[in-house]
Amino acid sequence: xEIIITPDYEQMSKTSAQIIASEIKRKHDLVLxxxxxxxxxxxxxxxxxxxxxxxxxFSKVTTFNLxxxxxxxxxxxxSYNFFMWENLFKHVNANSGNVYVxxxxxxxxxxxxxxxxxxxKKTGGIDLQVLxxxxxxxxxxxxPGSSFASRTRIKALEKQTIEDNARFFKKVEDVPRFAITMGxxxxxxxxxxxxxxxxxxxxxxxxxxxxxxxxxxxxxxxxQLHNYVTVVLDADAASKLTRTEYYNWVxxxxxxxxxxxxx
Ligand code: PGA
Numbered sequence: 001x002e003i004i005i006t007p008d009y010e011q012m013s014k015t016s017a018q019i020i021a022s023e024i025k026r027k028h029d030l031v032l033x034x035x036x037x038x039x040x041x042x043x044x045x046x047x048x049x050x051x052x053x054x055x056x057x058f059s060k061v062t063t064f065n066l067x068x069x070x071x072x073x074x075x076x077x078x079s080y081n082f083f084m085w086e087n088l089f090k091h092v093n094a095n096s097g098n099v100y101v102x103x104x105x106x107x108x109x110x111x112x113x114x115x116x117x118x119x120x121k122k123t124g125g126i127d128l129q130v131l132x133x134x135x136x137x138x139x140x141x142x143x144p145g146s147s148f149a150s151r152t153r154i155k156a157l158e159k160q161t162i163e164d165n166a167r168f169f170k171k172v173e174d175v176p177r178f179a180i181t182m183g184x185x186x187x188x189x190x191x192x193x194x195x196x197x198x199x200x201x202x203x204x205x206x207x208x209x210x211x212x213x214x215x216x217x218x219x220x221x222x223x224q225l226h227n228y229v230t231v232v233l234d235a236d237a238a239s240k241l242t243r244t245e246y247y248n249w250v251x252x253x254x255x256x257x258x259x260x261x262x263x
Contacts, residue, residue: 009198131194144217199234
């Protein structure tokens with residue numbers, strides 16, 4: 001794992017947007033996995049800026065979102081589909097035919113999940129998967145205890161996730177109890193992974209998933225099994241890491257590291 005510690009949310013957003021933009025420039029038909037939540041809002045703002053100022057081209061990019069609440073129609077204002085259009089797609093030249101978000105109001109979530117997996121396979125797989133991390137250590141909606149072999153499926157949400165996400169709804173009872181989510185197995189098949197995280201409230205889970213043991217109780221720790229993961233954190237989220245001196249040395253001597261390991 002490459003650990004990039006940035007001073008604050010703004011820098012975290014800029015750094016992560018630069019990483020995504022350089023992948024799109026490298027491969028115009030990039031298959032890009034996307035995340036929702038508060039964390040990536042700044043990253044998406046930066047991508048919009050790069051699109052407007054430098055012409056970053058999304059027209060051939062295919063996107064797959066990680067998850068969606070079951071029961072919410074795509075145009076519901078709390079749906080992740082709506083979030084993605086509001087925060088990114090409508091501000092860039094995204095091609096709606098290449099945009100995939102799990103359909104929350106499907107009649108058959110299980111069948112839909114299989115279809116979603118097939119669409120990912122048909123594109124040749126995800127080149128770069130963007131992730132956030134939940135307060136309980138989840139990636140996508142893979143709550144503690146999720147199998148590392150799991151594929152896209154229905155998942156019941158943890159009490160903590162429901163409470164964390166209640167801020168987006170009128171009342172906690174309105175938060176859906178189930179979601180369709182890519183599995184850990186699906187995520188681990190992405191060629192590259194970029195996890196972004198900010199805030200003191202995530203410092204504990206960051207220390208656990210980066211420096212703790214691999215455990216299904218902190219599903220983000222599964223990323224230790226992947227060979228190309230970049231984590232961009234702000235200083236608050238990094239405040240409980242113990243090996244920061246090493247991470248910062250690698251970050252500041254990147255030119256030397258790149259010569260040796262090619263990344
Ligand atoms: P957040 O959500 O960015 O709103 O904190 C992250 C997540 O639950 O994956």
